[in-house]
Amino acid sequence: MYNKINASLNIDLLCWVLSDDIVGKHIQCLGLAAAAGLNPIIKHIKPSWLLRAMPLLGQVASILPTISCGNIDKRWPEVIISCGRRTAGVALAIRSLASSRPFLAHIQDPHIHPRNFDMLIVPEHDNIRGKNVITTFGSLNYQEPQQLAEAAKPWLTKVANLPSPLIAVNVGGSNKRYNFSPKAVNSFVKDLRTMSQSSRGSLLIACSRRTSEATKVALLNGLSDLPGIIWTGLGKNPYLAFLHLCEAIVVTSDSVNMISEACSTGKPLHIATIEQETGKLAAFHKRLRNEGYTRPFVGRLEHWTYEPLRETSRVAAIMLKLLAKRFFLLKK
Secondary structure: OEEEOOOOOOOEEEEEEEEOOOHHHHHHHHHHHHHOOOOOEEEEOEOOHHHHHOHHHHHOHHHHHHOEOOOOOOOOOOEEEEEOHHHHHHHHHHHHHOOOOOEEEEEOOOOOOHHHOOEEEEEOOOOOOOOOEEEEOOOOOOOOHHHHHHHHHHHHHHHOOOOOOEEEEEEOOOOOOOOOOHHHHHHHHHHHHHHHHHHOOEEEEEEOOOOOHHHHHHHHHHHOOOOEEEEOOOOOOOHHHHHHHOOEEEEEOOOHHHHHHHHOOOOOEEEEOOOOOOHHHHHHHHHHHHOOOEEEOOOOOOOOOOOOOOHHHHHHHHHHHHHHHHHOOOOO
């Protein structure tokens, strides 16, 4: 709970991570805390619809009792990390009620002015700028090399006899922008089969929470006879293990989080387009291609190198400097 930041501070800071249990947002908060050397207390919150719709109401301290956020400790935090519009109002409410003024680091667009936070972290393709706004290329993540290696240990014997190269395949699912249609899924499965056979390697397939049953069935029916592992949700999730064990990666184009995490490995990253991207996501994919992080997946394995994308560490270093300035404890 109380962990000394080893990079630049000389004090134990209490950090709260506010979580509304949306996994992608939760991981970004934990990733930032870990990269900054903080060991946070996770506060599970269920903000009311009113506070979600109007986060600025959080500046009225009396609204906090209407929020479900677990037990309130006697000691208020020095640092609060939150992500997304749903948690922004809760962060403001806690700061209003706290006897001291916690440092607020918020991730993603809160739909209120950046001045309400000490640090606002948003993707660069969002049209948000300001003195305290830090833009990132992709999303923050929790996947440092040592964590991937630790996650891979239980899977070492399971992949030991599989033919190489090992190719991780991370599969998303339908969302507001994308529809994993049967036609698109069947084409994707066909391309995976072609790549597996031409490379003579093994597929390490990990489905996500958004992967539909129909997509899982298509993967099992179309690829189960090939070397590899198809994980559809039973047992321990091998997602991190596969990122460590593989030599190359295929990711469906719907998930910025999964793509950002794959980019942090420095391994060849093939993007399988399920539907044509538009708007901000299209700009994100275009830059990834232009800067050599990714290539389109067209049913064959390619080999190239790039510098791993480590945005979480970069943002954490900025936060440490701001914390040092706030608490006047920067080492000489």
